[in-house]
Amino acid sequence: MPTQPCTSPVIELLPPANSPPAILVDVRTGTRPDEGYDRVVFDFRDNTSTPGFSVSYEEEILEDPSGNPLPMLPGAKLLVTMRWAAAHENGNPTVPPGDLDLRPNLPRIRQVRRAGDFEAVLSFGIAVAPAGDPAPFRAYALPGHRLVIDIAHAGQNPWYCGQVYFADQQKIINGIDPPVTAVERRLTKPAVAGAALQELFKGPNEAERERGLLFVDSHATGFADLRVSEGKVAHVRLLGPISSDGSAVITIANEITPTLKQFPTVDWVKIYDEDGKTERPDGPVDSIPEQLEP
Structure with a gap:
């Protein structure tokens, strides 16, 4: 078991390969100090599906498909990988350009940046403060085709x-x-x-x-x-x-x-x-x- 609780990877089943790709349309962040966490929400188009996903801390976030390190602000690196998903359609982006590199400067979330959008694999890196001290997180899908990642504030135990x-x-x-x-x-x-x-x-x-x-x-x-x-x-x-x-x-x-x-x-x-x-x-x-x- 991990020495720090709630930092182990979260993995949800992948959708069937013949499912229509989940089309990302919005990325947003926020903080809930009364409940003790910061939040990232990935919104997908209603007429598509919610993707399978994995969320885990990594030593380094790599760009897909180049494999080069993704430049990010200092912080622990949380990798969000969504399978059978995309942020483009017919060659056109479906997400506002500003959503691809958010820098909200929240208590935990310093940056949310796209790492890849290739062959129905969509990935983002999240820079979590402070560096070298991964914060507890949870990840889950919500009705309305939303993927949510919550990151606990220091000293808080919201779950x-x-x-x-x-x-x-x-x-x-x-x-x-x-x-x-x-x-x-x-x-x-x-x-x-x-x-x-x-x-x-x-x-x-x-x-x-x-x-x-x-x-x-x-x-x-x-x-x-x-x-x-x-x-x-x-x-x-x-x-x-x-x-x-x-x-x-x-x-x-x-x-x-x-x-x-x-x-x-x-x-x-x-x-x-x-x-x-x-x-x-x-x-x-x-x-x-x-x-x-x-």
Whole structure:
């Protein structure tokens, strides 16, 4: 796990290759001091799609396709790569020239500059103050064909930097216990436990799947009725006709339990089937439904 939370790459699935390119029409920045972050927004034309994207800190931002270093103001370098996207159409730019090199001088964001627009790969570099000290960030798509990057102000914690535990195929093959590995996720406050389970059900991202991580869902289609009772006991009901498929190594319970126990308000986890049944419903002890037994 990273030594500084919420600085790991954010990767969202790429759209199908036959999707129409997402056409960028606007880039804007702003600051929200009351909420504790600066923001960059990439707006795409409504009749196109929102692109797949990756956002990560890099030692240096390179221009695409030349490979030359991109001249930028001092700061940590955040690379935003949008795939199956473009800032031009029929050879004409679709973004005002001033949007290609913004210098807003915000608390964190000093510059947003286009790095490439080639073969449906659109990239921008963001100079984040101060240099040498990457600030926590989050990145996500919003309705209305918008890609948003938020960068936390110094000393602020506008979102919870938590973990989600996925099944690890290498650990399973080699008999290593526990058979799960934690990955970093940005969790929306205040309902961070529910946000963590939502991230679990989304499954690992592309890079995490390449590392051999996967979501074992045990046929659960979702969850409901998440609550934490006195005694630091978390309760969650799984939806769908769940089954362990006879596995004595890994079920969804192996992923849910540590994902919830990371929070200081949770010492015990009770998982219920869709009918609200679990093997040990009472007392300070973990519990799973009978269907998750091997």
